[in-house]
Amino acid sequence: MKTTHHAGYRKTMLLGFILLAGAAVAGISLGKYGIHLPELVAIFSAKLHGSVDRSMEIAAFVIFNVRIPRIILAAMVGAGLSISGSALQGTFQNPLVSPDLLGVSSGAGFGAALGILLTGGLGLFTPVLSLLAGLMSVLLVFLLAGTKKGGGTLSVVLGGIIVSSIFSALISLIKYVADSSETLPAITFWQMGSFANVTYRDIGIAFIPIAGGMLGLLLLRWKINLLSLGDEDCFALGINPHTTRWLVILFATLTTAGSVTVAGVIGWVGLVIPHICRRLVGVNHGHLLPASALIGATFMILVDTAARSLTSAEIPVGILTALIGAPFFAVIYRRGRKEG
Amino acid sequence: MEKILEVRDGCFSYAKGRPLLQNINASLDGGQVMAVMGRNGIGKTTLIKCIVGILSWDSGYSTVAGRQSQRNRPMKEIGYVPQAHRVSFDYSVRDMVVFGKAGHSSFFAAPSRGDYELADRMLYKTGIYELRDSPCNELSGGQLQLVYIARALINEPKLLVLDEPESHLDFRNQIRLLKLIQGVAAEQSIACILNTHYPNHALRIAQRCFLLGEGDYITGDTKQVMTDANIQKFFGVVSHSVEFQYQGETVTSFSFLDEG
Numbered sequence: 001m002k003t004t005h006h007a008g009y010r011k012t013m014l015l016g017f018i019l020l021a022g023a024a025v026a027g028i029s030l031g032k033y034g035i036h037l038p039e040l041v042a043i044f045s046a047k048l049h050g051s052v053d054r055s056m057e058i059a060a061f062v063i064f065n066v067r068i069p070r071i072i073l074a075a076m077v078g079a080g081l082s083i084s085g086s087a088l089q090g091t092f093q094n095p096l097v098s099p100d101l102l103g104v105s106s107g108a109g110f111g112a113a114l115g116i117l118l119t120g121g122l123g124l125f126t127p128v129l130s131l132l133a134g135l136m137s138v139l140l141v142f143l144l145a146g147t148k149k150g151g152g153t154l155s156v157v158l159g160g161i162i163v164s165s166i167f168s169a170l171i172s173l174i175k176y177v178a179d180s181s182e183t184l185p186a187i188t189f190w191q192m193g194s195f196a197n198v199t200y201r202d203i204g205i206a207f208i209p210i211a212g213g214m215l216g217l218l219l220l221r222w223k224i225n226l227l228s229l230g231d232e233d234c235f236a237l238g239i240n241p242h243t244t245r246w247l248v249i250l251f252a253t254l255t256t257a258g259s260v261t262v263a264g265v266i267g268w269v270g271l272v273i274p275h276i277c278r279r280l281v282g283v284n285h286g287h288l289l290p291a292s293a294l295i296g297a298t299f300m301i302l303v304d305t306a307a308r309s310l311t312s313a314e315i316p317v318g319i320l321t322a323l324i325g326a327p328f329f330a331v332i333y334r335r336g337r338k339e340g
Numbered sequence: 341m342e343k344i345l346e347v348r349d350g351c352f353s354y355a356k357g358r359p360l361l362q363n364i365n366a367s368l369d370g371g372q373v374m375a376v377m378g379r380n381g382i383g384k385t386t387l388i389k390c391i392v393g394i395l396s397w398d399s400g401y402s403t404v405a406g407r408q409s410q411r412n413r414p415m416k417e418i419g420y421v422p423q424a425h426r427v428s429f430d431y432s433v434r435d436m437v438v439f440g441k442a443g444h445s446s447f448f449a450a451p452s453r454g455d456y457e458l459a460d461r462m463l464y465k466t467g468i469y470e471l472r473d474s475p476c477n478e479l480s481g482g483q484l485q486l487v488y489i490a491r492a493l494i495n496e497p498k499l500l501v502l503d504e505p506e507s508h509l510d511f512r513n514q515i516r517l518l519k520l521i522q523g524v525a526a527e528q529s530i531a532c533i534l535n536t537h538y539p540n541h542a543l544r545i546a547q548r549c550f551l552l553g554e555g556d557y558i559t560g561d562t563k564q565v566m567t568d569a570n571i572q573k574f575f576g577v578v579s580h581s582v583e584f585q586y587q588g589e590t591v592t593s594f595s596f597l598d599e600g
Contacts, residue, residue, distance in 0.1 A: 093428040219448035225439055229427050235394045236420035236492065238443030240413070283429040286450060 009287045012280045016294035020075070023301040027071045031309050033062050070198045071301055073206065074317075077195075077259040078269060078300025079293040080210040084252040085270030086277065086292040087217045090228040090285045091248045092153050095278075099256040099270035101157065102249065103164035107137025108260035110167040113174045113187045121186055127205045127261045134257030137163050138249060152231070156249070193264035193318025195304050202262040209258030214293060216251035221289040224248060228285070266300075266318045268325025273299060275332055342370045344498050344531035345391065349400035352383075352390055359555075360386055364400070366550060366559055370498065371529035373521065375542035375562065378552035379575055384535045387552065388501050391533065392420045405498045416444045419492030419530075421502040424484040430475040433468065433487050434459055440494035455494075462490040466520060482513035486520070493524065500524065502534040506541060518545050539566050539579075539594045563592070576600065 029035045035043075043060050046052045052060045084099035092101070100106070111133025115126025144159035171187075178184040217224075223244050226237050234241035259266070273296045274288065280295070281287040300317075303324065307317040350364035360383040368374050376384050389395040391402050393409040401408050405417045419440075431439075437459040438451045445451070463469045466486045471479065476487060485505055492500060502521070506514045522545045525532045536542055542549050542562055549562040553574045558565055571579045571594070578598045583590055 090429065095428065222439075222442045222450055225431070225435070226443055228429050229439070230425070232394065232422050233427075234443070235392065235414050236422055237440055238414040238416060238495075283431055284435050 009281045009291070012291055013294060016291065016298065020294060020298045020301070023298045023305070024071055024075075027074075027301045027305045028063055028067050030305050031062075031067065032312075033059070035059050035063065065199075069200050069203055070195050070304065073198050073203055073262060074195050074300045074304040075297035076203070076206060076210050077263045077266065078273075079297040080214055080255040080259045081266065081270040082273035082277075082292040082296025082299075083214055083217050083289050084255045086274040086285065086288050087220075087224055087248050087252050089274055090224040090288075091245055092157065093228050093230065095275065096271070098267070099252060100164075100260075100265075100267075102141050102160035102253065103137040103167060104134045104253050104256045105260050105265050106164045106167035106171065108134030108257050109191060109265060110170050110174070112190055112261070112264075113171050113178075116186050116190065117174050117178055117183055120183070121190070124205070127202075130261040131205075131209060131257050133167075134260060135253060137167060138253040142246065153245075156245075189316065190264045191318075192316035193266035193321070194307075194314070194316045195263055196308070196314055198262070206258045206262040209254045209261075213251040213253070213255030213258065217248065217255070218289055218293075220244070220248055220251065221285045224285040224289070264316075264318060266321055268321045268329070269296060269300060272325045272329050272332075275329065279332070342529075344368055344370050345402065345404055345533070347391065347400070347402040350390060350397045350402060351399045352386060352395065352397055354386075361390070361552075362555055364557065368499075368531045368533065368548065370531050371525055372548055373525050373532040373534070373546040374548040374550055375546035376533060376535045376550045376552065377537070377539070377542060377574075378557075382552050382554065384552055385503055387550075388503060388533060388535060391499075392418055392501055394420075414443065416495055417498040419495060419497030419500045421485075421488045421492045421500070421505060423503050423505075423507065424481055424488055426477055426484075430477045432472070433463065433474050433476060433479070434472045436476050436487055437462055437490045437494060440491040444495055458494055459490070462494050463487075465493065465524075466490045467516070481508045482510070482517070485509065485513075485517065489517075489520065489524075496528075498530060500530050500532045502532070504535045504537070506536065506538070514541070521545055539571065540592075542566060543592050566592070566594075568594075571596075572600070 029037060029040055039059060043052065043056050043063060046056065047060065081099050088099060088101055089095050089097045108130045111130035112126055115121060115129040119125050140163045141156060141159035144162060145155040175184055175187055178187060223239055226234050226239055227241060227245055227248065231241040274292050277288055277291040277295055281291045303320050304317050307320050308314045345368040347364050347366045350361060351359060352361040353359040364387065376387060378384050386395065390397050391409065393414060396410070404415060407415065407417065409415055434456065438455050441451055441455045460469065460472065463472050466489055468483055468486050471483060476484060479487065506517050509517060518541055521532055521534065524530055543566055546562050548559065549565040550559045551557060551565050551570060551574050558570065568579050568581055571577055576599055577596050578600045579594050579596050581592055581594045583592050
C-alpha cells in the first residue's frame, strides 16, 4: 500500500543521491586550482587506462590526493553528524538536541588538545586519544546517570552537561599551559573544525567509528520511533527503553566522536539537517535517518567546497556551518511555528 | 473459558514500610472485562502497571496466558493502552499503529507491507480508518485514544489493559469506546482490564469488578460489588442507585449525592 508519504520518501532519496553526485563533482572541479569538466573526464579515463599524461599530473594529484579524500571525509562526517542528530532528537523526544548533547565534542576536544600538547599533533596518537576521550565522556555520563532507577532522559541530559563542562574546563587548562606560538594556535584551529590537509589516513581512522555507528543507528531506526513516544509506551510496545536508549547513545557517540576526531568541532549540521529532512520525508525515523545521512553528506561537501573556494584564504568549515546553519535554523523554526 | 490472567499474593510498595498493594489475588478469563475502581491515589494504576510488568511485584506474582510477567521484559500477550497523550513528533496515525508491531519484531527489523495492511485493518476495526493519514497531534482526545487501542490490538494480545480510557472524552465518545472494548472482548475472547472512575461504565461492560481500598479490596461479580454500601465504604460518598428498563434490559445507574 502506497501513501503520499512513502512516495515522498523515495523521491527525496533519489533526488538526494543525484544531488550528492553533483556535489561530489562540484567539489572535485571547484577550488583555487580549477579543473574544467572535460579535463576531469580526461583525467579519470586516463587513470582508468593506467597512465596519466605529464601535462595532467598536477591536476591528477589535486584530484586524487587532495580533493577526493577530502570529499569522502566531508561526506562521512556530514552524514554521521546528521544521522546522530536525528537519532538523539528522537531518543530524547526533543527536536533541539544536537549530537554533542552528551559531551562527546568536549571529550574528544580534550583528547585532541592533550594530544597536540604532548606530541604536536603528529602521528596517530592525537586522533586515537581524541576518539577514546570522546567515548569516555559518554561512559562518564552513563556512570553519573546511573542505571538503577535513573537512566531517564533528564538524568542523562544532566550528566551530559556536567561532563561537558568538566572537559571544557580541562581544554581551557591545556590552552592556558600551551606554548602560545605553536601549540595554542594548533589547538584553536583544530577546535574550529576543518577538512584542510585531510589524507586517506584520516579516512582510515574515522571509518570504523563513523560507519559502525551509522550502521547501528540505521538498524535501530524503527526502535527510535518507539523511544520517542516515552518510556511507558516503550513498555506497552514491547521494548525495554533503558537498554535501547543506551544502545542509540552508544552508536551516536561512536559516530560523533569519529567525526570530531578527524575534523574538529563542526556545529549546527547535526541540529539543522534533521529539521530540513523532517520537512522532506516526515517525522518517521525509519525514513528520517537514511534521509538525514544522505542530505547531511551532500550539505557538508557543498559547505566544505565553499569554505575553500570563497576566499583566497580557507575559512574553517565549522565557522561556515555556524554562519549558515544558525540563521537557516531560525527561518525554518519560525516557519514551522506559523504552520503549526 | 481459558484463564488468561492470574495474580497470586501480589504486594507492592513505592517506599519501605508503606505498602500500597497487599496480597492481591485476582483472575480473569478470556472474553471477560474487569473494571478496577477506587479512589485517587489508591493504587489502581500501580496495580495495572504491576500486571503489565512496568513495575515488578515486591512479592507474589502474576501470570498472563500461563507466563509469569517480569519487569523490563514486555510480553507480546499484553496490549497496554496508556492514557492518551501527545508526543513530541507528529507521526501519522498509520505509523503510530504500525509501531505496535515494531517492538515485538526482531531487534533490527523494519515493518513490512503486511504490517501496514494489518494496521489498516485495526484502524477499520476501531472505526478510524478514514483518519489513517492524519497527523496524530491533530486528532481529538477521543480519536487519539482509539489510535492507541488500534496499536495495542495489532499484536493480537490475550490481555488488553487500559488506563482510564474514557477520561477526557465526551459522552458520545465514552459510549463508543465502551462498546468497542465490549466488542473486542466478546469477539476475540480477549481478557480486558480497565481503570475507571465511573460505576455506570463498570456496570455496562465489566462482568467483574475489582474495588481497591486502603489495605483491602473486594473483587467479584460487578453487580454484587457495585452497591451503594460499597461506594460509601470505599469512596466515602453517599450514592443512590436506580434500576430501570432500557431495550428489554435492566440498567443500574448511580447518582452521587454527598460525601460522607
